[in-house]
Amino acid sequence: MALLEVRNLGITFGGLHAVEKFSVSVEKGQLYGLIGPNGAGKTTVFNLLTGVYQPTEGEIVLDGKSIVGQKPAVINKAGIARTFQNIRLFKDMTVLDNVKVALHNQVKYSALTGVLRLPAYFKQERVMNEKALSLLKIFDLEGEAAQMASSLPYGKQRKLEIARALATGPKLLLLDEPAAGMNPNETAELMEIVRLVRDRFGIAILLIEHDMSFVMGLCERIVVLDYGRVIAEGDPETVRTDPKVIAAYLGGEA
Amino acid sequence: MKIKSLNHNFRRSLVTYGIVIAAFAVIQIISGMGMLTNSLSGQLVPICAYIIMAVSLNLTVGILGELSLGHAGFMSVGAFMGAFVSVCLTDVMPGWLSLTLALLAGTAAAAVIGLLIGIPVLRLQGDYLAIVTLAFGEIIKNLLNSFYVGRDASGFHFSLKDAPSLNLDETGEIIINGAQGITGMPRSATFTLGFVLILITLAIVQNLIDSRTGRAIMSIRDNRIAAESVGVNITKYKLIGFSVSAALAGLAGAMYAHNFSTLVARKFDYNTSILVLVFIVVGGLGNIRGSVIAAAALTVLPELLRGFSDYRMLVYAVVLIVMMLFNQSPQLAAWRRKWTAKLTRGQADGKGA
Numbered sequence A: 001m002a003l004l005e006v007r008n009l010g011i012t013f014g015g016l017h018a019v020e021k022f023s024v025s026v027e028k029g030q031l032y033g034l035i036g037p038n039g040a041g042k043t044t045v046f047n048l049l050t051g052v053y054q055p056t057e058g059e060i061v062l063d064g065k066s067i068v069g070q071k072p073a074v075i076n077k078a079g080i081a082r083t084f085q086n087i088r089l090f091k092d093m094t095v096l097d098n099v100k101v102a103l104h105n106q107v108k109y110s111a112l113t114g115v116l117r118l119p120a121y122f123k124q125e126r127v128m129n130e131k132a133l134s135l136l137k138i139f140d141l142e143g144e145a146a147q148m149a150s151s152l153p154y155g156k157q158r159k160l161e162i163a164r165a166l167a168t169g170p171k172l173l174l175l176d177e178p179a180a181g182m183n184p185n186e187t188a189e190l191m192e193i194v195r196l197v198r199d200r201f202g203i204a205i206l207l208i209e210h211d212m213s214f215v216m217g218l219c220e221r222i223v224v225l226d227y228g229r230v231i232a233e234g235d236p237e238t239v240r241t242d243p244k245v246i247a248a249y250l251g252g253e254a
Numbered sequence B: 001m002k003i004k005s006l007n008h009n010f011r012r013s014l015v016t017y018g019i020v021i022a023a024f025a026v027i028q029i030i031s032g033m034g035m036l037t038n039s040l041s042g043q044l045v046p047i048c049a050y051i052i053m054a055v056s057l058n059l060t061v062g063i064l065g066e067l068s069l070g071h072a073g074f075m076s077v078g079a080f081m082g083a084f085v086s087v088c089l090t091d092v093m094p095g096w097l098s099l100t101l102a103l104l105a106g107t108a109a110a111a112v113i114g115l116l117i118g119i120p121v122l123r124l125q126g127d128y129l130a131i132v133t134l135a136f137g138e139i140i141k142n143l144l145n146s147f148y149v150g151r152d153a154s155g156f157h158f159s160l161k162d163a164p165s166l167n168l169d170e171t172g173e174i175i176i177n178g179a180q181g182i183t184g185m186p187r188s189a190t191f192t193l194g195f196v197l198i199l200i201t202l203a204i205v206q207n208l209i210d211s212r213t214g215r216a217i218m219s220i221r222d223n224r225i226a227a228e229s230v231g232v233n234i235t236k237y238k239l240i241g242f243s244v245s246a247a248l249a250g251l252a253g254a255m256y257a258h259n260f261s262t263l264v265a266r267k268f269d270y271n272t273s274i275l276v277l278v279f280i281v282v283g284g285l286g287n288i289r290g291s292v293i294a295a296a297a298l299t300v301l302p303e304l305l306r307g308f309s310d311y312r313m314l315v316y317a318v319v320l321i322v323m324m325l326f327n328q329s330p331q332l333a334a335w336r337r338k339w340t341a342k343l344t345r346g347q348a349d350g351k352g353a
Helices: A042-049 A072-078 A095-105 A111-116 A119-138 A154-167 A184-201 A212-218 A236-241 A243-250 B002-006 B008-032 B038-063 B071-089 B095-121 B126-145 B191-209 B212-222 B224-229 B234-257 B270-283 B288-328 B330-352
Strands: A004-013 A016-026 A031-035 A057-062 A080-082 A172-176 A204-208 A221-226 A229-234 B148-152 B155-159 B173-177
Touching (some): A004 A042, A016 A031, A016 A042, A016 A204, A016 A221, A031 A042, A031 A184, A031 A212, A042 A080, A042 A172, A042 A204, A072 B224, A080 A154, A095 A119, A095 A154, A095 B212, A111 B191, A119 A154, A154 A172, A212 A236, A221 A236, A229 A236, A229 A243, A236 A243, B008 B288, B038 B071, B038 B191, B038 B212, B038 B234, B038 B270, B038 B288, B071 B173, B071 B270, B095 B126, B095 B234, B191 B212, B191 B234, B212 B234, B270 B288
Parallel strands (some): A031 A204, A031 A221, A172 A204
Antiparallel strands (some): A004 A016, A221 A229, B148 B155, B148 B173
8 A cells, every 4th residue: 555645635715626636646765746837736735735724525544544634743743744835944943953843753851851951851852963963964954053044045944944854754755846946056966865865764755846857857756737636647758748738838738 | 063052052041040140149249238229129029020020921922932911910810829828828837938838829820820821812823812912911900909818717718899798707807808909928038039039930941942842832933834844733832831931920920929018910910011021122032141131120220210300211211212222233233242152152161171
């Protein structure tokens, strides 16, 4: 059984079917692309998968367990982490603390332990620091650990968001336009990092991206959305040559 | 090098403790030499109470990121609970014990009320939340204003109407008498007690901020949606922040109550809440050390301005405006950073040796 099984997912806002009959099946360790023209409902799918929106119909099964109707924090604990299209960092906290917040459910101690500075506090904080720094190292951010997140340049903010999402120990990582605003060098570097993350953590990655060379070069399978509906699904070559996809992007009759 | 920068929070906390301890020592010396004016020495316990209030409100406004306009309400809950416990126990146990119990009771009562108010209030955000906290602050004040408690041979009697409706027998005495408040507390709060409670408050708040819990609370402030997405239980951590803040306001109130022999609910009105809010805005939102300094300076200032007599509050307002303008200036911020860096480096070297 697939890691993520989505069947007939749908949501309506008023009379608008933002997403309709969306089905996808992501295997463990798979790199999956979600593409489509602007306003196709891609981010809405992410918001449905992470519990930000509650679907009006359909099923989401992660690792054999249904997660429909759960709150975002519970879904994250179940194993889905994400980044955001418009970067959402904890901007008045340090780079290190951004990752440490995300270790919240990985390394635990009680509020009282923290206030009283019991031995467990120092032990767990050390574990957290080590984990957080090793994550930052993957993204070449450990030199900026003590800086405020808001002071990072744009590309590094994107990377920090991925590091933060990974810190929650997900089985599935959702990346919402990770290469947006990056120059070609940064994009190439990001591709390497995404591959590295998949290999190293053995997790599945579902990503939204407009940069076609990024998606085609990276993803093993791709699903295409237009007006909230799946219009094509398959490996990059199939999708690239699908007349419906070409029509959706370039206009015209399919 | 790296470990040093990671311990930044810890060193910053140490500087704050250092400032408080130094200020305490200096005031003790001045008062030992008999150079402290009467009016100023009478202000010492209230100053300590306001410092605790400011630090605790900063936890809600600066750290949790929710504007609360009813903080004086929690202070009054702590003050009345503390005073009530003290009045009841003062004859049956030594003073230090009844004072300790009074402080604990005041803190606990405010924490419970904070939790109860927090559950509905924290569902709101921004301006809406602020207005509702303002309303709750006024509700607490008005409830306490018409709250009657008496004691007689058969036990405690409560009423929200008037004193006769307590139906006390001839052995009865009224403890809380509505708008006339509560009287007969031992005036057992001292400057040293205030100093110790400030240190305890600072330890609680600063340790909380620099912990798993504090980071979760700050993440909600910085980005609620992102905080949820990394598995932070928003409701739980908002409530923890809000109740700890209320509890410490209760502690401040309980101590404050023991500086007077009579206490009325009117003292803890909207103005007090705003005053404390002014302290933390001047001191810097989220800046605990700033809260301590601003609360102390702005409580002493009206006393020091007595020379201006009628123009006292005018000068106070002008000083406030000038301070805010200075706080905003980039040059001053850079200057401040430079000096804190120097100061903290000095401390770390001394310790690390």
